[in-house]
Amino acid sequence: MPDHSPLIQSLRTAVAGAPDDVPLRLHLAELLIAGGHHDEAVAEAAVALQHAPGDPQARELMVRAMGAPEAPQTPPQTPPQSQAPQVLPESQAPQVPQAPPTGFNWQAAEDQVGDVVPPRFVEAPQTPEAPQAADGTGDPGNALAWEVEAPDGVRLADVGGMQDVKDRLEAAFLAPLRNPELRKLYGKSLRGGLLLYGPPGCGKTFIARAVAGELGAGFLSISVNDVLDMWMGNSERNMHEVFATARRQAPCVLFLDELDALGAKRSRTAHSGMRNTVNQLLTELDGIDAGANEGVFVLAATNVPWDVDNALRRPGRLDRTLLVLPPDAPAREAILRYHLRERPVAGIDLRKLAKVTDGLSGADLAHLCEAAAERALLDSARTGTVRMIGMTDLMDAAATIPPSSDPWFASARNVAMFANEGGMYDDLVTYLKKKRKL
Known part of the structure; x- marks a missing residue:
């Protein structure tokens, strides 16, 4: 990083302490421009525009930081056609930076790019839109607190690659539920529990949505913020209302995100309210009455399955696990x-x-x-x-960009080596040996 004056360093410290102070940040950008640090000034002006999109001083500073002349005091005239920016392929782009023309016409540039963009790929992308987070406040009295989303057509075929994960889901979870006659013959209940685990950012939530699409079921996503409450007894009531909503909307996939927060090991939990919430979760998974959870498919996801209460992994609850690894x-x-x-x-x-x-x-x-x-x-x-x-x-x-999953595998390696009771993490051991990380 280039050397800065003591004043600039002091202003950086002040901006870090008050990141929303737009005038202070703009003053820092002014000093950076005066000192010739244009790239850093661009970054500060960009942050200022995020906090105050219509600020004229922030816009003027951004133009100056990028090397353009200051905006004229009179309204700028539309530049002639010859001044419109030229769109060139990457291989023909000029290597020496040039100052943009006065009154740079961004609209003309955007129009030209629009004519060039269409022929990008041979095939149109098939990946569906990114899933949106559930809208919930955790208040049982709010009708929108736990809204079950209708099936949106997302299927396992929409999940790119990851064929091993799809095969395991089909064999261990989906196939018995798709065949009602065989299910009746073998006495299989229309319920199930599956725990997805693996490093963060690998698509566990999207897979859960795809399972809901395969079953033609609604989707209800719950996180710790939707359940925990500061008042005694409200967290347990919220947990009960979540399951009651899923039962009313059956068939429904109930997705418990960050299960290590909702169902942490009670032996490590000092607060009695949290232990009571885990107890309530266990009760709801069992069903208050026989067949109460018929048509409710409970899926859960966690990055640290070794922190989940062992009772949640008991047969009849979340008794099946699936390792979701970085994409192939x-x-x-x-x-x-x-x-x-x-x-x-x-x-x-x-x-x-x-x-x-x-x-x-x-x-x-x-x-x-x-x-x-x-x-x-x-x-x-x-x-x-x-x-x-x-x-x-x-x-x-x-x-x-280093792989963000490396720290997770460093921790998981110790679990796979020394805490693999009953072969619970055999899939993880196999993967680590394949990657020569074990």
């Missing part, structure tokens, strides 16, 4: 295609990109696409020539 090559290709589907890209080799991103989670891949888009955007802003996102941007971004 076909899944990575599908995820990259999804996150690049509406961006101006050109010459993207998804197969090559999927090969060099082995080990990255779905969240890591989304961040990679964001970082590549940011590189191209800043380059276009500095040169005044809008260009497409190319393989160079994506490959450079991939080289700077």
